[in-house]
Amino acid sequence: MTRRGLAALAAIAIAGAAAGYLAAPAPAKPAPSGALVQAPVTHVEALDREALRALLREELAALHVAIGEPAPVVVTPERAAPALEREPPTPEQDENHVVGRALLDDALARRSWTPEDAGRLRVVLASVSPEQRRELIRELIPALNEGRLQPTFSGPPF
Amino acid sequence: MKKLWLALVVTLAGSAYAGQHMGIGGEVTVNGTVAQGSLSGAYNSADTTQQIGCMLYGTPGSPAYAVCWATDAKNVHMYCESDDPAVVQAAATVSNASYLIFIRDKAGQCLSVSAYGDSTTDLKRPQ
Secondary structure, three states: OOHHHHHHHHHHHHHHHHHHHHHOOOOOOOOOOOOOOOOOOOHHHHHHHHHHHHHHHHHHHHHHHHHOOOOOOOOOHHHHOOOOOOOOOOHHHHHHHHHHHHHHHHHHHHOEEOHHHHHHHHHHHOOOOHHHHHHHHHHHHHHHHHOOOEEOOOOOOO | OHHHHHHHHHHHHHHHHHOOOOOHHHOOEEEOOEEEEEHHHHHHOOOOOOEEEEEEEOOOOOOOEEEEEEEOOOOOEEEEEEOOHHHHHHHHOOOOOOEEEEEEOOOOEEEEEEEEOOOOOOOOOOO
């Protein structure tokens, strides 16, 4: 075999080994929580990225120690969202709520829920605050289900 | 004998074309915390007791409410309510041709509202 032939053979062997190394699948490892789905990477790229991540972690940790700050906290959208402002009920809504409460108390004392009660509550619910409405509905429905209020009709309860 | 075979074929064909029906007669049942039945089945029932349905209640600036109710032939009632948008959306799809199933928790809140609308549900018969 000539010298040129030997050189060509060596080049092919080296190229084959390199191709096999690059094509080898990266070892399976669990995805970090919250990580984005990544495209498949070669073994070499994975090594480089891991090294880069480790370096960045070290640098950031050193920076926080140097300036005396605690490690940053990840803020989720839920934490960042401001709490919903709830407007207090108006005096008129409070008055209507009292009427609604009296209506329920009266029905509970009678242990019955009539179409007239339903009609009156429908009017009350339209004129109270959302919180007061929720409170009245969430008192009525369990009372009907538990038999503390016996409906005298079939159909919507208000 | 020929007529007998013809009658048999017609009978079988008739049952095949009758189609599959959901719920026998679509009657309303209330079983613990689960109520179900077809709206039209309740409408078509011989008694005047059975009823099932959902209503939506909305006022400006506050979440919409869904309230579902059912009364079976034995006059057993069940109700649930929810302002959860998913439940409200499901309740909004209930129509006269729906087969409705809803489940409540102890507090009377709707755990689920399912409205089926397909060829197996009854249709209202003219009265």
